[in-house]
Every structure is written in structure tokens, then in C-alpha cells.
Amino acid sequence: MSTPPDGLPVYRLLTGPDDASFCHRVSEALSLGYRLYGSPAATFNGERVIVAQALIWPSAEAGVPSS
Template sequence: MKLYRFLTAEDDSAFCHKVSEALSKGWSLYGDPTYAFDAQHGVMRCGQAVTKEISGDYSPDMKLGQQ
């Protein structure tokens, strides 16, 4: 089955590390990254979808970050 996650964070190196960590754990990029201005905090925010194939069935109790 295929898992899906959408990673988000402020547009800084921590976001790049978050995506790099997911890739190192077998997740794959899905689509293009997105950017939006967070007017409340005055910063740009990034988002990147990632997917991963795993065996077994989906459960809403899964901790996707630990997969």
C-alpha cells in the first residue's frame, strides 16, 4: 500500500532537512513543492508531498513519521 505525507515548515534549512530525512527513510517526492506567505508570522512557508510503499494495511493509528 502507498502512504502519503505532506511536510510543511518555514522556508529555511530545517525544512530541507525534514524532506531529506524523509527521503533517507525511503519516502519519495510527490509533485512539486509549494510556497505560501504566512502574513500572521511574516515568513514564507514550504510544503512537499511525499509517498512511500509499505506492506500491510492502512490504519489511522499509524505514526507516518516513523514509517
């Protein structure tokens, strides 16, 4: 598949509390065919850890500059 399903964008940034729900969202995106893009990020909002993970659709990787 050259484009993500259901009209999803080729680049996604998932964010949320560091909990099982967030892990399931990332796992679901991976099972759809997305790939992790970069390292995860984490911060503390005074109450809990908030995490972010970028994902990219494989066909879009050709247009991504290397670091």
C-alpha cells in the same frame, strides 16, 4: 521494505517555514525511502515563506492515479 518504518503513513505532507530545518525534514524522509510526490508549494504568511512538500512511500505509487 514494503511499508514505511516506525508506523509512518505511506503519504506525508510536510509543511513549515522555508528554512534549513524544513529541508532537513524532507531530506530525512527521502533517506528513509520516501519519494517526492508532486511539486512543492509555497505561500507567504505576512512574515515569512511557508512551504509544503508531499512525499509518498514507493510501494503506494501503484495505487496513485497518474496526472
